[in-house]
Amino acid sequence: MSSINLHFDVPGDDFTRAGEASGSVKKTLKDLGFGHDVVRKAVIALYEAEINLVIHAGGGQIDIEISPECISMVLTDHGPGIPDVALAMQEGYSTAPDNIRSLGFGAGMGLPNIKKYTDEMKIDTKVGEGTTMYLKVFNT
Amino acid sequence: MTVKDIIEKLELSVLVEGDLSREVTGGYCGDLLSWVMGRAQSGDCWLTVMGNVNAVAVCVLADCACIVLAENAALDEDARRRAEMQEVTVLRSGENAYRLAVKLGEIL
Numbered sequence: 001m002s003s004i005n006l007h008f009d010v011p012g013d014d015f016t017r018a019g020e021a022s023g024s025v026k027k028t029l030k031d032l033g034f035g036h037d038v039v040r041k042a043v044i045a046l047y048e049a050e051i052n053l054v055i056h057a058g059g060g061q062i063d064i065e066i067s068p069e070c071i072s073m074v075l076t077d078h079g080p081g082i083p084d085v086a087l088a089m090q091e092g093y094s095t096a097p098d099n100i101r102s103l104g105f106g107a108g109m110g111l112p113n114i115k116k117y118t119d120e121m122k123i124d125t126k127v128g129e130g131t132t133m134y135l136k137v138f139n140t
Numbered sequence: 141m142t143v144k145d146i147i148e149k150l151e152l153s154v155l156v157e158g159d160l161s162r163e164v165t166g167g168y169c170g171d172l173l174s175w176v177m178g179r180a181q182s183g184d185c186w187l188t189v190m191g192n193v194n195a196v197a198v199c200v201l202a203d204c205a206c207i208v209l210a211e212n213a214a215l216d217e218d219a220r221r222r223a224e225m226q227e228v229t230v231l232r233s234g235e236n237a238y239r240l241a242v243k244l245g246e247i248l
């Protein structure tokens with residue numbers, strides 16, 4: 001298998017569409033024959049990051065490269081950026097407003113979950129310019 | 141123990157029927173979606189009051205066996221459509237998550 005590239009545009013503030021990218025990637029990975037655990041890790045991390053694009057950044061883009069060895073996911077937005085990444089990574093830290101919490105989000109567990117389920121996680125962010133997140137899950 | 145067995149033993153109503161022959165290997169209670177994604181296990185029966193479209197997405201991604209809406213919690217219309225499309229089993233009970241979990245623990 002050569003590598004496969006997927007691209008998704010994620011609209012801001014549309015929670016009914018959030019999860020479409022992750023759902024579609026799950027199907028692709030299953031069809032390609034990736035193992036159950038690898039698929040689960042990759043799509044949970046992707047969904048958390050996708051939801052963050054919707055809640056915190058007014059939408060963004062997702063680019064995915066799937067090779068036999070690795071699922072590589074890049075999420076880019078032009079939102080407000082993250083002023084203190086170490087703080088944002090802490091379990092329970094969240095700036096999500098109450099209306100988001102009533103949907104079941106905003107527990108401050110998204111970035112920790114991404115960390116937990118990926119093999120590599122890198123955040124490039126600049127306040128006022130946006131955030132790019134690089135995620136990798138290796139096919140073990 | 142399959143989803144079908146659990147429907148019978150816990151006397152649940154079926155709102156959306158997915159794979160009822162799916163094996164249930166455990167249970168998880170919670171309404172905060174990131175907690176569920178971080179802690180629930182594949183094959184869990186998920187007890188919650190969260191009946192929105194995001195809960196359906198979480199069930200798919202976390203690979204839970206089914207959603208059980210406790211205390212007759214509502215299933216949103218777009219959540220129902222998404223569940224039908226993705227073949228997620230959504231069940232409902234008048235009992236609270238604690239009582240359902242106790243019963244589930246007795247039979248699993």
Ligand SMILES: Nc1ncnc2c1ncn2[C@@H]1O[C@H](COP(=O)(O)OP(=O)(O)O)[C@@H](O)[C@H]1O
Pocket residue numbers: 048052053055056057077079080081082088089093094095096105106107108109110111112131174
């Ligand atoms: N793409 C992003 N753009 C700007 N801020 C972000 C982004 N992703 C995360 N954050 C910040 O990091 C915090 C923690 O994120 P997360 O752990 O996913 O928790 P939650 O989304 O539940 O608030 C968020 O509340 C927000 O302040």
Ligand SMILES: [Mg+2]
Pocket residue numbers: 048051052106109110111
């Ligand atoms: Mg989040």
